[in-house]
Amino acid sequence: IQPCDAVGGVGNFVNQPVVGAEDAWEYPQGGFGKPRNATEVRRTMWGDLMAGVMPIYSDWNIQIGGTGKGEPDARRAFDFFYRNTNYRSYVQLNSLVSASAGQIASGIRGSQYLVYDQSGGSITVNLSGVPSTKTFSVLWYNPATGASATATAVQGGASRTLSPPASIFPAPADEVLLLK
DSSP: OOOOOTTSSOGGGTTSOEEEEEEEOOOTTOGGGOOOSHHHHHHHHHHHHHTTEEEEEOOGGGGGTOOOTTHHHHHHHHHHHHHHOOGGGOEEOGGGSOGGGTEEEEEETTTEEEEEESSOSOEEEEOTTSOTTOEEEEEEEOTTTOOEEEEEEEESSSEEEEOOOTTTOSSSOOEEEEEO
């Protein structure tokens, strides 16, 4: 086993399994650069999974202030990935969404697109590299509650802007969009 390179990337481990140890536990005091609460644990877990890293949620640090409150968020993230995606074949697709809007993307070009948006609101996904005859099902998912909803399918061939359903996002919140 070798560590990732010093700049936090996966270095020579591209297309190889990477496990993130001790990167997703709460430390409310904000020390060690660790998540301070369940929201930050959720974002850490999703960010890791979408980057191809298998995170290990381990709030073994309860003795130094960890709360364990991120466990439900970690379980929801794993459940979503295992049930809904072919994550082992995913690559990062961040260029297809708006980083300035707090969005990251990964997936399988032409087949699956997964977007995590930590700001809430509409998401525009650039599907111009996909034939316009290709249709994608749309699934919205609330990573904080586990609620999901389907929406009208979209075609490839252009950038598509999709708005989350108010039924599972009553206010702007972290949201997940899956196109398959």
